Amino acid sequence: MTATSSHQAAVQADLNTNTTVAFLGPVNSYSHQATKTAFPDSKWRLEPTGTIKEVFDRVQSGQAPYGVVPFENSTHGTVTFTLDSLADRAGEYAGIVVCDEVYLDVHHFLLGRLPTSPSPATTNNNDSHSDSDSDSKNDKDKKGVPLASLAHIRRVYSHPQAFGQTGAFMRRHLAHAETVDVSSTSRAAELAAADDRGESAAIASEWAGRGFGLDVLARCVEDREDNTTRFFVLRRKGGEEGGDGDRDGGLRETEGRDERDEGDAGRGAKYKSLVSFTVPHRRPGALADVLDCFRGRKLNLTSINSVPSLVGPFQYLFFVEFEGSKLDDPEGRVGGVLEDLEGVAERWRWLGSWRNRSGGR
Ligand SMILES: O=C(O)C(=O)C[C@]1(C(=O)O)C=C[C@@H](O)C=C1
Numbered sequence: 001m002t003a004t005s006s007h008q009a010a011v012q013a014d015l016n017t018n019t020t021v022a023f024l025g026p027v028n029s030y031s032h033q034a035t036k037t038a039f040p041d042s043k044w045r046l047e048p049t050g051t052i053k054e055v056f057d058r059v060q061s062g063q064a065p066y067g068v069v070p071f072e073n074s075t076h077g078t079v080t081f082t083l084d085s086l087a088d089r090a091g092e093y094a095g096i097v098v099c100d101e102v103y104l105d106v107h108h109f110l111l112g113r114l115p116t117s118p119s120p121a122t123t124n125n126n127d128s129h130s131d132s133d134s135d136s137k138n139d140k141d142k143k144g145v146p147l148a149s150l151a152h153i154r155r156v157y158s159h160p161q162a163f164g165q166t167g168a169f170m171r172r173h174l175a176h177a178e179t180v181d182v183s184s185t186s187r188a189a190e191l192a193a194a195d196d197r198g199e200s201a202a203i204a205s206e207w208a209g210r211g212f213g214l215d216v217l218a219r220c221v222e223d224r225e226d227n228t229t230r231f232f233v234l235r236r237k238g239g240e241e242g243g244d245g246d247r248d249g250g251l252r253e254t255e256g257r258d259e260r261d262e263g264d265a266g267r268g269a270k271y272k273s274l275v276s277f278t279v280p281h282r283r284p285g286a287l288a289d290v291l292d293c294f295r296g297r298k299l300n301l302t303s304i305n306s307v308p309s310l311v312g313p314f315q316y317l318f319f320v321e322f323e324g325s326k327l328d329d330p331e332g333r334v335g336g337v338l339e340d341l342e343g344v345a346e347r348w349r350w351l352g353s354w355r356n357r358s359g360g361r
Pocket residue numbers: 024028029030031032070073079106159161162183184185186229
């Protein structure tokens with residue numbers, strides 16, 4: 001079996017099984033890798049979508065009981081498409097909570113077609129593929145340097161996040177090429193493979209390159225070796241919460257991920273939770289009052305983000321992530337802080353509690 005047909009057989013196997021998990025496709029995106037990490041058994045039917053919003057739509061509608069979305073990258077920061085859907089300004093996703101997280105090491109490859117005739121390095125002054133020190137190494141060991149001339153590459157496709165993680169390589173070796181943002185890195189590989197002239201390349205994963213039969217033009221082109229993306233696993237809230245399950249009546253399941261094995265929880269605090277909120281825009285100290293609630297309950301914050309609330313120009317909706325779980329809260333500190341929020345936030349929403357998988361990161 002060739003690499004491509006065994007890959008297709010694996011995808012088909014995913015499609016033949018039961019409970020659906022939606023992820024940003026096409027197959028072999030980083031989201032697909034993260035999804036396979038969180039849902040490794042063959043009982044899951046892994047379903048690619050065209051956008052992150054579609055993952056939310058499928059989970060909300062119940063077509064997919066679970067979904068996996070990228071949340072933040074250690075080099076480039078938060079994934080705005082995911083924050084936008086979590087902000088849920090139009091009230092479309094009231095039934096969705098975060099129930100788990102996945103950390104994925106991300107090593108980007110430059111994929112395309114090798115030049116048809118070897119062109120001298122002088123055709124592209126910035127092209128260091130002929131550096132004598134790197135020539136002496138085996139191609140497999142070369143990281144962050146072109147393995148061939150890139151002078152024939154006119155355009156590079158990728159996801160904006162991936163471009164944000166590979167800026168140094170792009171500036172150094174592909175300043176002559178146009179960059180084109182697309183919906184995912186695997187879509188980028190698909191587009192590069194569709195270019196018969198071989199003038200297109202993609203920043204994508206090694207698996208995407210294999211899946212679409214592309215040549216490796218450079219490996220590990222990320223700016224930082226420790227490049228990591230964190231993904232959220234989404235699920236529909238259990239039917240047992242009350243009408244306003246965010247504020248009263250906790251989930252009766254002991255864990256969000258009721259159908260799956262828990263595996264290793266990792267080091268550090270056992271759980272994390274996410275809330276979103278808005279504060280009275282003109283009240284001095286309004287945001288500090290909310291943050292003080294967490295200090296008062298001795299709950300450690302692990303991330304803070306904001307997006308425009310779209311209520312008025314330059315007004316924001318905030319996200320706070322903290323250590324602790326609403327679903328396993330023996331000291332009542334999380335329950336307590338949610339009650340405190342009621343008094344100081346304008347609107348707020350609990351967006352889920354899950355196992356901390358950071359492994360001490
Ligand atoms: O494009 C993909 O392959 C994705 O899964 C999306 C995504 C992201 O949005 O962060 C995931 C991981 C990498 O950080 C780059 C892109």
